[in-house]
Amino acid sequence: MLQQKIPATVITGFLGAGKTTMIRNLLQNANGKRIALIINEFGDLGVDGDVLKGCGAETCSEDDIIELTNGCICCTVADDFIPTMSKLLERENRPDHIVIETSGLALPQPLVAAFNWPEIKTQVTVDGVITVVDSAAVAAGRFADDHDRVDALRVEDDNLDHESPLEELFEDQLTAADLIVLNKTDLIDAAGLKIVRDEVASRIARKPAMIEARNGDVAAAVLLGLGIGTEDDIANRKSHHELEHENGEEHDHDEFHSFVVEFGPVADPAGFIERLKGVIGEHDVLRVKGFADVPGKPMRLLIQAVGSRIDQYFERAWGPGETRGTRLVVIGLHDMDEQAVRAAIAAAV
Secondary structure, three states: HHHHHHEEEEEEEEEOOOOOHHHHHHHHHHOOOEEEEEOOOOOOOOHHHHHHHHHOOOOOHHEEEEEOOOOOOHHHHHHHHHHHHHHHHOOOOOOOEEEOOOOOOHHHHHHHOOOHHHHHHEEEEEEEEEEEHHHHHHHOOOOOHHHHHHHHHHHHHHOOOOOOHHHHHHHHHHHOEEEEEEHHHOOOOHHHHHHHHHHHHHOOOOEEEEEEEEOOOOOOOHOOOOOOOHHHHHHHOOOOOHHOOOOEEEEOOOOOEEEEEEEEOOHHHHHHHHHHHHHHHHHOOOOOEEEOOOOOOOOOEEEEEEEEEEEEEEEEEEOOOOOOEEEEEEEEEEOOOHHHHHHHHHOOO
């Protein structure tokens, strides 16, 4: 029966892990397989979809790329995902494979469970859930537990909330995985890679396959064709939030906050990037992504920041009639001072 269904691959992973880059590589090496993409972003600016639409892959046209920017896909399954899948399946020329890129803040479990809806289950199966990990961030201890520090703080403050939403989310995405891709291994040495492997393995009871990658470069044959049928095993992959649901608590994303900053041209991109690093560090911004308008340049500058590590390159030419400008999505924890960050970014231009 699985052979008759369209396989769907869910690609998840924390902010800035390299999901979009990996999908772009996948599309460019799909060996003629027609792929439909569903992209979900946390925030109002569809940056990832815009990047993928410019990848030039013949097997994935702009009509095959569907963006969901109304919120986290794990919270809008009934309103957004199910109708989107239904329309996709009604097409005369149906895709050979469906790839779903979740937001970096999404829980994969509710999405996978949605494949058990009757109108979806008879036509599509989850080929596998792939979780992409930023190896450099993990090696730097971004998700490491410091028990001594927690104990010291507990003595100082009896009311301290010791549960980090970032660590919880990291564990939830790993728990859902059929394949874990340790990405950005070129940024760490062998000792650092061992730390990452040990840290990731310690976070989950299940033992999915784990591979290494640089710049999201993973063969399409590895990513597509896992043949898991993950929707039938969802009961063994419950997230922290799903366990809370069992106690009647509702899932939300109140621990995260995002907004869009828009302004004019950036005359000194190198200087702006350096000053942006300072803004990110001072205000503990998790993620910045978007495009900048550089005067005199026919192409727009893509900016992707994970913590203070910022990648930039001229990604594509501004289109005819396209309004030039700079637009950045900023993502941080719920207590991030939006107005202060906006002012700091404006001062950095």
